[in-house]
Amino acid sequence: MLNTMDDNKYFKDERDKIIKGLEETYRKLIEFKKQKKTPIVVSKNGEIVEINPNEIQPTTSYWRKII
Template sequence: MDKKSELKEDRKKIIAGLEKAYQKLVEFKRYKKSPLIIAKNGEIQEIAPENIQPTTVYITNYDREV
């Protein structure tokens, strides 16, 4: 396996882990009925647990040069 394909595989694993962590965070916030606090455009915002997106998808271009 060459260096590029190793990096692509590592990137896929990292992204999958981040998506799983987000799902667990959403489950926890809904269980505790606590808002998700985020920073958006430099402003602090609260998102009610029932309004949190259940999943997130990281869009990437795996064909770009690494």
């Protein structure tokens, strides 16, 4: 059985891997949309919105304060 410190480290490591994967997926999506010259379609405030991939950042970084 893991103790609390080991549990916290394990979950932090797993969370960091997931976030890194999501950031890489976002980067690849923007790159793909730029190559195909197609808009990114998202929902914003309940409305469908098309965004030109050249108008957004090709990378993102997610940092969350752990409480």
